[in-house]
Amino acid sequence: MASVLGIGLPEAGKTTxxxxxxxxxxxxxxxxxxxxxxxxxxxxxxxxxxxxxLQLERVVRTVPGQEQPTTLWLRDERGPVGEVLFPDLSGESFEGAWKDRHWTKDYDESVSRADSLLVFVHPGTLKEPYTIAEMQRLAEAAFPEENQGGPNQGHGGEDSAVEAAPEEWSAEKAPTQVQLVDLLQFTEQIQKAKRPVRVGVIVSAWDLVQKNFPGETGARSWLDARMPYLEQYLRSNFELYTLRVYGVSAQGGDLKEDRDALQNHSRPSERIIIQGPDCSPHDISEPLRWCLGLRGDTGN
Ligand SMILES: Nc1nc2c(ncn2[C@@H]2O[C@H](COP(=O)(O)OP(=O)(O)OP(=O)(O)O)[C@@H](O)[C@H]2O)c(=O)[nH]1
Ligand SMILES: [Mg+2]
Incomplete structure (x- = not known):
């Protein structure tokens, strides 16, 4: 049995x-x-x-402790592929692992059993890296005395970031790419899979950003531009990971704003948008096919 682990913070698009x-x-x-x-x-x-x-309803949030083991028995044009374990895990549990440095035994088993990974990121729910002004505020909150009379005191007017109330750092506020690299480092330590592990990055809700990142390598360019730390981590650790990046809109658009257009397809699968290496229109199974080694070995 092959096992594909979907990793992603809350609202990353895994269940959809x-x-x-x-x-x-x-x-x-x-x-x-x-x-x-x-x-x-x-x-x-x-x-x-x-x-x-199918009914254009938002899928329910996956709650820690109530996750479902799901297995898919699949075949390709050559014959049966076998049983693929693809647990629907909760983003909250992954976030907890980052924040509290702890995850449950079940999680540990899912991770150590995994042969390949799908890493989900949602362009609309990304936590971006801090700006210098935000860093300054965090530093002021952490060391209030040291910052009294510092270089920013007395500046007024447009430098409003300095004037806003200082807010202390907390782990939840860390940029998405920092949390994901940390989670990948956790999995690296316990995964027993053969190296390099195939990693498919799924940039979900691709409908939101697609027009600025055209072509087969569009999602790769998006990752490079918006999550350069994650991209570099995956690319430079080539002895650990083989990488492909896909832009995927599993819904096809926003459930409210684009509802009429989404209802207008004769077959529901025609809503699906997928962009990336070897992708045919609407074929959302392509990242899985690649993870399962049913394509050539070439990551990029
Ligand atoms: N615009 C757009 N939104 C999407 C798409 N896919 C998912 N979403 C939205 O993204 C949000 C999160 O989707 P989920 O699939 O529940 O995400 P998840 O990773 O399973 O989240 P947790 O269960 O909390 O871990 C929902 O509001 C979805 O409606 C898409 O293709 N396009
Ligand atoms: Mg979910």
């Missing part, structure tokens, strides 16, 4: 991806996509999130 993936493999609407070989015993959760997805 799984819902659309399940629909595509089960419905066989997308030519060339991975297909369902047989129904798994634990398909209840998959069916429930798929129904939400």
């Amino acid at each position: 991806f799984l819902a659309a993936l399940w629909h595509v493999t089960e419905s066989e609407e997308v030519h060339g996509a991975l297909r369902l070989e047989r129904i798994s015993e634990n398909a209840k959760h998959l069916n429930s999130i798929r129904n939400d997805w």
Whole structure:
């Protein structure tokens, strides 16, 4: 059995991806996509999130402790691929691991069992790196005495960042890419998978940013521009990771603003947007295919 671990902070788009993936493999609407070989015993959760997805409802937030083990029995054009374990894990638990330096035994097992990783990032919920003005405020909050009479005292007018009330640093405020690199370092220590591990970065809600990052390498360029620390970490540790980056809109757009357009497709899978190496239109199974080693070995 192969195991693919989806990693991502809260609201990164993990469950929506799984819902659309399940629909595509089960419905066989997308030519060339991975297909369902047989129904798994634990398909209840998959069916429930798929129904939400079909009805253009937001999938429910995944709550720590109530996560579902999900397995997909898949086949490609050559024959059965086997059972793929793809647990729908909660972003809150990943955030907790970063913040509290702790995760549960179940998490530990999922991570150590994983053969490959899908790392989810949502362009709309990114925590960006701090600006110099924000750093100054954090420093003032941490060391109020030292900053009294410092270089910024007495400046007024437009330098409002200095005047705003100082706010202390907390782990939740760390930039998304810092948290993700830390989580990847955790997994590196306990993962027993063969190196280098295939990592597919999924830039979710791709509809939000797609127009500025066209072409097969668009999502890679987005990662490079918006999360350069994560991109460099994955690229430079080539003995640990082989990387591909995909832009994926599992919903196809915003559930409110784009609702009419989303309802207007004859087949629900036609909503799905995917952009990246070897991607055919709407084939959301491509990142999985690559993770499972069903494509050549070339990461980029
Ligand atoms: N615009 C847009 N929004 C999306 C897309 N996919 C997911 N979202 C939104 O992103 C938010 C988070 O999606 P989820 O799939 O629940 O994210 P998650 O990573 O499972 O979150 P947790 O369960 O909290 O870990 C929801 O509000 C979704 O509606 C997309 O393709 N386009
Ligand atoms: Mg979820």
